Amino acid sequence: MNARLRMLLILVVVAVILYFVIAQPDQAAETVRTILAAIGDAIDQIIRFFRGLTA
Numbered sequence: 001m002n003a004r005l006r007m008l009l010i011l012v013v014v015a016v017i018l019y020f021v022i023a024q025p026d027q028a029a030e031t032v033r034t035i036l037a038a039i040g041d042a043i044d045q046i047i048r049f050f051r052g053l054t055a
Helices: 003-023 025-054
Strands: none
Touching: 003 025
16 A cells, blocks of 8 residues: 555544544543443453363
8 A cells, every 4th residue: 555545544534533532522522431341341351261171
């Protein structure tokens, strides 16, 4: 991928995220909480799996 195109895509993504945070901060915060909870659940399941292997 061209370096200029990559930089343009990054800037567009950052601009959209900033707009979302500024325009709807409560909804943006809830979205981040949901994403972090899903990541935490996934990590917990991986840990449970590896603990199950040693039991």
